[in-house]
Amino acid sequence: MTSSTRVTKTREPQQDRSRATQQRLLETAVECLAELGWAATSVGLVAERAGVSRGAAQHHFPTREALFMAAVDHMGEQRGQELRGQAAELPDGPDRTLAVLELISGFYIGPLFRAALQVWVTASSDEALRAKVIPLEARFGREVHAATVELLGLDESVEGVRETVMATLDLVRGLALADILTDDSRRRTQVLRQWASVLDQTLEMGV
């Protein structure tokens, strides 16, 4: 065993611990934002809930904004990866469109969307935060759009297809918004079922 190996060996667990701490802080930040809102969530509170010392939390994320932006970014990435994993299990054939819509819609339902909504709404009245959130949002938007096109097996060079995909994503974000005050899952299922049937008909006809 060379000394360099030993150095690596002692450093790795430390880096792992640091990464695990960050991960826990980010997950807890999303939970707190979704549950308590921006104003009620401080770095200190997130640290406490995550079982991390306030000092360690502030070392990783000096400000509330830095923590929340990183949290939404990181959790979005992770949910995006989960989405790609689930995509492999989608059925082919006539049930595929609805299954894709439910998968994409599910991406926007739940704590991550609520946390992101807190960030968007805060950013809408805070110029400096807004400037940071816009590119993050644009990147997410592009990724989900590309995933939807791919999962539905669409050709965006066909007229109207790109706009239909955009409409579908605005629809699922509208559905996510409708879910923040009450459990809207029953109505959402009806809407997605109808939209799947409309999509199948119109994409086939090339509307």
Added chain:
Amino acid sequence: MTSSTRVTKTREPQQDRSRATQQRLLETAVECLAELGWAATSVGLVAERAGVSRGAAQHHFPTREALFMAAVDHMGEQRGQELRGQAAELPDGPDRTLAVLELISGFYIGPLFRAALQVWVTASSDEALRAKVIPLEARFGREVHAATVELLGLDESVEGVRETVMATLDLVRGLALADILTDDSRRRTQVLRQWASVLDQTLEMGV
């Protein structure tokens, strides 16, 4: 002139003034909420901006919640009436669907939606407020749904029509959400144009 007439005459201007004060407070509250957010908007600040004394403001609206709820409710009513007024000017014929969509979508774009979003998001992490906001939201949702059905001249007893209208309203709320950080009007026009064409085709075919 009887004495009762005279009493009415002196009282009316007072009532008018009180109503005008309330109206100014409600309008200013929506502006402040949209521009500054829930946390930064106090009854005192709204009073100051509206040119109303703090005491008079607190007489009408003892709490921030009371003011904000009344503001979103009242302004929603007023925008709803404007919408019904504009409906008379909608074209008939092939351009009608897009014109209706633009009207309904316009209802959700701008300061009122931003203010309402502040209320929804705050309510999502505040049980007591949530209980008050839910019936308000449900009533608005029903009214806009009924207006959309009427303006598009639809028959909801036909299978899928009700769900298509719901999808349309989720879409326009999603579009409104996409507008809170950047001016999304160009993309929105494309999406609404495509949605109008899809609606025309599918409603005709009875999908």
